[in-house]
Amino acid sequence: MSVKDFTQSLDSFLIAFEERLRQVVKSDVEFVQLIEEDLVTAGGKRVRPRLAFLASSALGEVPHTVELALAVELIHSAALLHDDLIDDAETRRGKEAAFRKYGNAVSVLAGDYLLSRQMALLAQIGNMELVAMCAQAARMLSEGEVLQFQMVALADYSLENYERIIHGKTASLMQLACEGAAVLGGAPNVVREALAQFGARYGQAFQMRDDYLDLMGSSEVLGKPAGGDVREGKVTRITLRLLETYPGEVEDIFKRHGAQKGDIERLRELAVQSGADQDVIQAIAQRVEQAIATLRALPYSASRDELEALAKRELVRVS
Amino acid sequence: MSVKDFTQSLDSFLIAFEERLRQVVKSDVEFVQLIEEDLVTAGGKRVRPRLAFLASSALGEVPHTVELALAVELIHSAALLHDDLIDDAETRRGKEAAFRKYGNAVSVLAGDYLLSRQMALLAQIGNMELVAMCAQAARMLSEGEVLQFQMVALADYSLENYERIIHGKTASLMQLACEGAAVLGGAPNVVREALAQFGARYGQAFQMRDDYLDLMGSSEVLGKPAGGDVREGKVTRITLRLLETYPGEVEDIFKRHGAQKGDIERLRELAVQSGADQDVIQAIAQRVEQAIATLRALPYSASRDELEALAKRELVRVS
Numbered sequence: 045m046s047v048k049d050f051t052q053s054l055d056s057f058l059i060a061f062e063e064r065l066r067q068v069v070k071s072d073v074e075f076v077q078l079i080e081e082d083l084v085t086a087g088g089k090r091v092r093p094r095l096a097f098l099a100s101s102a103l104g105e106v107p108h109t110v111e112l113a114l115a116v117e118l119i120h121s122a123a124l125l126h127d128d129l130i131d132d133a134e135t136r137r138g139k140e141a142a143f144r145k146y147g148n149a150v151s152v153l154a155g156d157y158l159l160s161r162q163m164a165l166l167a168q169i170g171n172m173e174l175v176a177m178c179a180q181a182a183r184m185l186s187e188g189e190v191l192q193f194q195m196v197a198l199a200d201y202s203l204e205n206y207e208r209i210i211h212g213k214t215a216s217l218m219q220l221a222c223e224g225a226a227v228l229g230g231a232p233n234v235v236r237e238a239l240a241q242f243g244a245r246y247g248q249a250f251q252m253r254d255d256y257l258d259l260m261g262s263s264e265v266l267g268k269p270a271g272g273d274v275r276e277g278k279v280t281r282i283t284l285r286l287l288e289t290y291p292g293e294v295e296d297i298f299k300r301h302g303a304q305k306g307d308i309e310r311l312r313e314l315a316v317q318s319g320a321d322q323d324v325i326q327a328i329a330q331r332v333e334q335a336i337a338t339l340r341a342l343p344y345s346a347s348r349d350e351l352e353a354l355a356k357r358e359l360v361r362v363s
Numbered sequence: 364m365s366v367k368d369f370t371q372s373l374d375s376f377l378i379a380f381e382e383r384l385r386q387v388v389k390s391d392v393e394f395v396q397l398i399e400e401d402l403v404t405a406g407g408k409r410v411r412p413r414l415a416f417l418a419s420s421a422l423g424e425v426p427h428t429v430e431l432a433l434a435v436e437l438i439h440s441a442a443l444l445h446d447d448l449i450d451d452a453e454t455r456r457g458k459e460a461a462f463r464k465y466g467n468a469v470s471v472l473a474g475d476y477l478l479s480r481q482m483a484l485l486a487q488i489g490n491m492e493l494v495a496m497c498a499q500a501a502r503m504l505s506e507g508e509v510l511q512f513q514m515v516a517l518a519d520y521s522l523e524n525y526e527r528i529i530h531g532k533t534a535s536l537m538q539l540a541c542e543g544a545a546v547l548g549g550a551p552n553v554v555r556e557a558l559a560q561f562g563a564r565y566g567q568a569f570q571m572r573d574d575y576l577d578l579m580g581s582s583e584v585l586g587k588p589a590g591g592d593v594r595e596g597k598v599t600r601i602t603l604r605l606l607e608t609y610p611g612e613v614e615d616i617f618k619r620h621g622a623q624k625g626d627i628e629r630l631r632e633l634a635v636q637s638g639a640d641q642d643v644i645q646a647i648a649q650r651v652e653q654a655i656a657t658l659r660a661l662p663y664s665a666s667r668d669e670l671e672a673l674a675k676r677e678l679v680r681v682s
Contacts, residue, residue: 073506075513126471150512152445152471157505159478163498170491179482186476187392193469194394 050101050346057097057110058090064110065117068161079154083121091250092116092221098354099225099239102347106229108169115169116221118162119182123213125155127189173227181220188212196277199298206281207248210255215247238341242351245335249358252328255280260312260321271308275301281327285320286311325359332358369420369665376416377409380432387433387480398473402440410569411435411540417673418544418558421666425548427488434488435540437481438501442532444474446508492546500539507531515596518617525600526567529574534566557660561670564654568677571647574599579631579640590627594620600646604639605630644678651678 045053062084069080093113100106128151159182166175192209195201222243226236257266258273259282273280277298279287286294294314297307315321335355342348364372381403388399412432419425447470478501485494511528514520541562545555576585577592578601592599596617598606605613613633616626634640654674661667 071506073510073513075516076506076509122475126475147512148467150509153505153509153512156441156445156478157502157509159475160498160501160505163482163494163501167491167495167498172486172489172491175482175494176486179479179486182479182482183476186472186479187390187395190395190469190472190476191392193466193472194392197394 045346047346050350053101054094054097054350057113058093060110061090061093061113061117062087064114068114068118068165069158071157075150076154076157079125079150080158083125083158090117092120092217094354095218095221095243095246095351096225098347098351099222099243100229102239102342102345102351103225103229103231103235106225108171108228109225111165111169112174112224112228113221115162115165115174115178116181116217116224118158118165119178119185119220120217122155122158122162123185123189125151125158169228171228174224177220177224177227181216184212184216186212188216192278195279201279201284201287203281203284206279206284210248210251211244214251214254215244218247218250219243234341238338241338242335242355245331245338246351246355246358249328249331249335249355252281252324252331253358256282256321256324256328259283259308260315269308271302271311274298274308274311275303277301282315282320282324283311285323286314286318289318289320290314329359332356364665366665369669372420373413373416373669376429376432377412379429380409380412380436381406383429383433384436387437387484388477390476394469395473395476398444398469399477402444402477409436411439411536413673414537414540414562414565414670415544417666417670418541418562419548421558421661421664421670422544422548422550422554425544427490427547428544430484430488431493431543431547432540434481434484434493434497435500435536435543437477437484438497438504438539439536441474441477441481442504442508444470444477488547490547493543496539496543496546500535503531503535505531507535511597514598520598520603520606522600522603525598525603529567529570530563533570533573534563537566537569538562553660557657560657561654561674564650564657565670565674565677568647568650568654568674571600571643571650572677575601575640575643575647578602578627579634588627590621590630593617593627593630594622596620601634601639601643602630604642605633605637608637608639609633648678651675 066084069084071077071080093116096109096113096116100109100112162178166178188209188211191205191212195205195209219240220243223236223240225231226239231239255273258280259271261270263269274283274297279298283294283298287298294311297304297311300307302308302311332355336352339348339352385403388403390396390399412435415428415432415435419428419431481497485497507528507530510524510531514524514528538559539562542555542559544550545558550558574592577599578589580589582588593602593616598617602613602617606617613630616623616630619626621627621630651674655671658667658671
């Protein structure tokens with residue numbers, strides 16, 4: 045396939061995806077419809093649907109790729125709705141958070157509605173192994189999110205917890221998008237395993253970069269003030285390093301949730317001074333390399349190239 | 364089967380159910396484990412698992428009845444966790460509401476965890492039609508709950524909305540428990556339809572009775588002050604009738620959410636005076652009769668008798 049054909053085929057897929065999404069989330073209960081419309085029009089980067097498409101087209105023609113992409117995106121969207129309330133997020137995807145309009149209650153229920161629609165898609169696809177995989181990804185997602193909350197509540201900071209959180213929150217669904225395509229395409233085990241690993245490593249890099257930028261990014265790039273995680277008491281890889289290197293000072297900052305003027309700037313300063321920022325960039329680079337290495341199990345294709353390019357972009361954005 | 368054997372077999376089923384439930388919800392994330400333990404030890408009447416058992420044993424021997432019962436109960440439990448926050452409920456099943464201990468955030472996520480475990484059970488059962496049925500029941504549940512919220516927000520009161528709410532909130536899962544057994548047992552369509560109808564009618568009667576008692580019951584029986592629905596702005600069948608008969612006075616009470624001294628007593632008085640209370644009792648009796656009539660499609664068994672007795676109990680509890 046030429047690059048132009050490939051780009052057209054990705055574009056058509058994403059258009060079909062948006063159209064199907066609109067249909068799938070439709071409800072005759074007005075408040076459900078309002079929230080789901082918000083979600084559809086808000087768009088977002090559709091990273092997970094893209095992954096499903098790329099994995100699928102790297103394997104040739106895989107049935108039900110749109111349904112797979114929808115199922116994964118619906119789990120993700122439900123998590124965003126349930127997370128709006130958790131994070132007390134100012135904005136999601138640049139739109140006013142749903143719960144500010146209709147209350148936490150309706151957000152949670154609208155998330156449940158999306159999960160029910162995701163199950164309906166799975167029934168339509170008709171692959172029981174995929175049901176088990178979605179169950180597992182959703183499990184890791186919810187456990188990861190609770191663990192994040194627990195880590196804050198108990199000040200139970202560790203790299204092990206952090207790794208589990210980013211895997212659960214982000215990597216598990218990216219893995220599902222890629223591995224799901226392999227399962228639906230009946231790919232051999234070695235290819236399935238490669239795509240699963242690609243999704244997992246890419247997803248970990250993705251979340252680590254998000255977390256890095258949350259502290260080290262400029263507020264212009266972030267579209268919000270830096271240091272949001274610190275203010276929520278969330279420790280990420282970079283602040284874990286700082287807690288080790290400067291325990292007293294950094295613990296104090298976390299205890300007051302970065303509320304004192306200059307706290308966030310001080311953490312950024314310490315990160316550069318100690319090299320904690322470079323440590324995280326290296327860790328991201330390592331995941332990106334691991335992700336790319338797994339792609340060798342796939343034959344050459346424009347899709348495989350694009351998967352590689354996607355992974356590499358995680359590096360450009362931090363350095 | 365003798366009555367004694369039947370009782371023993373129901374008891375064994377419920378013991379096995381509790382044991383499996385404990386295993387299924389186990390998590391190595393401490394905060395997840397704490398909430399799920401609360402749920403398991405709180406117990407509850409296990410109405411839905413009972414229905415699954417009775418429907419199943421009325422058909423002879425049905426595979427995966429425990430897994431079906433668990434899947435239905437987990438959807439129900441997730442709804443309770445998501446509902447704790449919605450209703451700002453004082454207590455659930457006599458235990459302190461989970462969210463008071465760990466915050467709304469963890470309750471919502473722990474509910475998501477239960478839904479993921481339910482999906483894992485469905486994958487284990489391996490029946491794709493049951494996946495579709497669970498998706499449909501979960502959809503009706505979330506839409507019904509949002510509709511209830513919408514009815515309060517828009518003062519959009521109608522019997523049609525009320526019927527949809529009670530079906531979604533309660534009857535859809537009871538139907539799932541009964542019809543699910545028929546599907547797993549490969550029952551003929553006429554039997555499947557009968558069990559589906561039994562579950563739906565019984566569930567509607569069950570919720571109507573709950574709603575009736577919420578206003579008309581004594582606070583000793585309820586274990587909380589009567590009139591909780593009025594205070595949350597929720598209109599039920601009995602108050603719908605009162606809004607028709609005494610529009611001005613009852614609308615005023617709803618506008619102030621029954622906050623004025625004597626409001627709830629006044630509604631109880633009006634219900635008796637207008638016969639609205641008897642209207643609801645008759646409506647419940649009708650659903651109970653419809654439920655029982657569907658059982659004729661099943662051969663005689665101790666289980667069928669017990670299903671009939673369950674339905675009849677909804678009448679005793681109101682009159």
